[in-house]
Amino acid sequence: MKNIPExxxxxxxxxxxxxxxxxxxxxxxxxxKAYTKNYGDIYECPTVIENExxxxxxxxxxxxxxxxxxxxxxxxxxxxxxxxxxxxxxxxPVMFVAAAEERADSLLDDRxxxxxxxxxxxxxxxxxxxxxxxxxxxxxxxSEVAEMIAEFLPIARTINGLNNLKIISFGPRPQDFLAxxxxxxxxxxxxxxxxxxxELDLFAAFNEHANDPRIPDVIKDMEEELGEGNKMPGILPxxxxxxxxxxxWMEANKGSREFVVFANKCWPSFQTxxxxxxxxxxxxxxxxxxxxxxxxxxxxxxxxxxxxxxSEDAVTLLDINNSVPADMYEQEIKGNHNYTHKDxxxxxxxxxxPSCKLSSSSMKNQKIMARSLEPNxxxxxxxxxxxxxxxxxxITFFRxxxxxxAQLKAYVAEGEVLPVATRSFGSIGVFAIPEMGRFYRHVxxxxxxxxxxAVAFGHFGKTIFEVFKYLxxxxxxxxxxxxxxxKTENPFA
Numbered sequence: 001m002k003n004i005p006e007x008x009x010x011x012x013x014x015x016x017x018x019x020x021x022x023x024x025x026x027x028x029x030x031x032x033k034a035y036t037k038n039y040g041d042i043y044e045c046p047t048v049i050e051n052e053x054x055x056x057x058x059x060x061x062x063x064x065x066x067x068x069x070x071x072x073x074x075x076x077x078x079x080x081x082x083x084x085x086x087x088x089x090x091x092x093p094v095m096f097v098a099a100a101e102e103r104a105d106s107l108l109d110d111r112x113x114x115x116x117x118x119x120x121x122x123x124x125x126x127x128x129x130x131x132x133x134x135x136x137x138x139x140x141x142x143s144e145v146a147e148m149i150a151e152f153l154p155i156a157r158t159i160n161g162l163n164n165l166k167i168i169s170f171g172p173r174p175q176d177f178l179a180x181x182x183x184x185x186x187x188x189x190x191x192x193x194x195x196x197x198x199e200l201d202l203f204a205a206f207n208e209h210a211n212d213p214r215i216p217d218v219i220k221d222m223e224e225e226l227g228e229g230n231k232m233p234g235i236l237p238x239x240x241x242x243x244x245x246x247x248x249w250m251e252a253n254k255g256s257r258e259f260v261v262f263a264n265k266c267w268p269s270f271q272t273x274x275x276x277x278x279x280x281x282x283x284x285x286x287x288x289x290x291x292x293x294x295x296x297x298x299x300x301x302x303x304x305x306x307x308x309x310x311s312e313d314a315v316t317l318l319d320i321n322n323s324v325p326a327d328m329y330e331q332e333i334k335g336n337h338n339y340t341h342k343d344x345x346x347x348x349x350x351x352x353x354p355s356c357k358l359s360s361s362s363m364k365n366q367k368i369m370a371r372s373l374e375p376n377x378x379x380x381x382x383x384x385x386x387x388x389x390x391x392x393x394x395i396t397f398f399r400x401x402x403x404x405x406a407q408l409k410a411y412v413a414e415g416e417v418l419p420v421a422t423r424s425f426g427s428i429g430v431f432a433i434p435e436m437g438r439f440y441r442h443v444x445x446x447x448x449x450x451x452x453x454a455v456a457f458g459h460f461g462k463t464i465f466e467v468f469k470y471l472x473x474x475x476x477x478x479x480x481x482x483x484x485x486x487k488t489e490n491p492f493a
Contacts, residue, residue, distance in 0.1 A: 003260065005161050005164065005259075007156050009067065009069050010065060010071065011028060011045060011071040012047070013025055014049040014075070014082065014083040016077040016079050017050050019077055021048050024075025024078075027112070031145045032044045047061055055082040055083075058086065062090070068092045068160055069152070069153075071095045071152070072094060072097070072121075074098035077112065077117035078114065080117070092156070092159075093155065093470070094132045095152045097139075098118045098140075122134065135148045135152075154309065154460075157309045159191075161305065161309040162302075162306070164259050165191070167262070168195045168250065168262050170198070171264065171296055174296075180296065180298075184402075189408070194298065203273055203274065205248070205249055206242060206274060214244055215241055222239065222280075223236070226361070229388075235276050238276045246262065261305045262285070263297055264293070265296050277365070278384060279427075280363065282352045283386045291304035293317050294352055299399070299401050300450075300454065303317075303398060303401075304317055306400065311456045313456070313458070314354040315457070316352060316353040319349055319451045320397075320444065321348035324341065328423075332420045339418075340437070343432050343435065344418070346422065347429055352427055363387075364425070365379035365383045385426065387425055389428060392416070393417055397414075399411055399453050401449060411476065413433050414461045415434065416431070417432075434479055438480065442489050447475070461478070
């Protein structure tokens with residue numbers, strides 16, 4: 001994927017002047033050795049920071065090395081002012097972590113007291129309003145610290161991605177889709193730029209790409225991807241023209257930003273004017289790390305991009321759509337999977353999920369739109385959806401959202417797509433999330449979330465939760481287990 005950052009990590013050891021610098025230095029060496037062996041490259045800054053002069057020297061060294069994410073390692077107690085100033089001056093996400101004591105027989109001369117130093121570091125960071133990542137238990141042996149650094153990597157990738165992201169949108173949201181309408185103020189607060197355009201701008205750009213010489217090559221690529229699912233080949237030229245239009249707009253409008261995602265109008269006038277449904281193109285760009293959110297869902301696009309950075313994989317955006325019929329639950333889920341009926345639901349969208357995340361796929365037309373736009377006739381302008389059941393496996397359902405009064409909130413829940421045939425249309429799957437019924441009522445409904453949720457394919461709840469914390473989201477909902485009541489849950493129910 002080319003639309004997400006590449007991270008170059010650096011590690012800087014710090015040392016309080018009344019402790020042996022050699023202790024912090026030797027411990028840093030062991031951390032780097034453990035990280036390199038198990039996870040990959042990390043730049044080892046040669047300067048150990050005892051004071052502000054050291055801090056400036058170390059800052060230059062990590063910047064010259066091209067580091068865009070930094071680990072501040074308390075090999076001993078650490079100089080609280082200098083280490084926090086390093087985090088303030090470094091232009092990128094920073095992690096603080098501390099060394100555990102190694103052996104009982106070293107507590108006389110080689111005790112580092114980093115356990116204590118982390119407390120002072122956190123206090124000083126707060127005094128200076130500096131935002132850093134601190135792990136759940138930020139003290140460890142070299143191998144444990146290396147593991148913590150590995151967990152920081154996708155967080156750093158996401159934060160850097162957001163700080164270099166532009167969301168490009170086309171059109172106002174469709175009528176009666178106020179749920180996807182949210183103030184853009186919080187986008188700037190998390191580091192994101194936005195460019196809002198009229199769908200007329202998109203239509204004009206699309207028309208300018210008529211007979212583009214690149215269209216045949218894109219059609220060929222689409223044909224290879226669809227294979228036997230290429231059921232409506234006549235619509236491919238328009239879809240290829242549209243794909244080129246979006247990619248050209250992306251390159252021409254990045255401006256100062258490196259990464260781009262889209263939130264685009266896709267109905268109702270889209271079909272009558274453009275002459276197709278854009279879902280398949282949306283799926284193709286999303287599979288390349290360029291999410292295209294349906295129905296001008298700006299925060300949906302933002303959420304998808306977060307999932308893309310964290311998973312380094314394709315994501316999707318789905319409606320939390322319909323309940324699983326009782327007979328389907330009884331026949332295919334009960335007894336085969338350890339979920340209650342209320343734990344299950346169907347996630348659906350018209351046809352935007354990448355083919356790599358579907359069990360099988362084929363080009364279809366949008367069934368709901370055809371009822372009103374092309375009743376009782378061969379589909380034409382409603383062609384362009386990629387349909388199929390979503391492949392079974394682990395998923396994380398999540399969303400970052402702004403409230404109507406511009407307050408950030410979020411939710412995250414882990415679950416799975418079940419190996420159950422949906423017998424329906426669109427990009428769709430049977431989802432199961434533990435305690436989904438309670439989560440649905442006391443988070444999704446109670447806190448007024450829209451029907452769209454982002455889906456990452458794997459269990460990434462821990463990392464997504466940490467990203468939301470880093471973004472200062474105070475209200476983070478999750479699917480609370482039995483016995484852990486929601487604030488509004490009736491204890492007598």
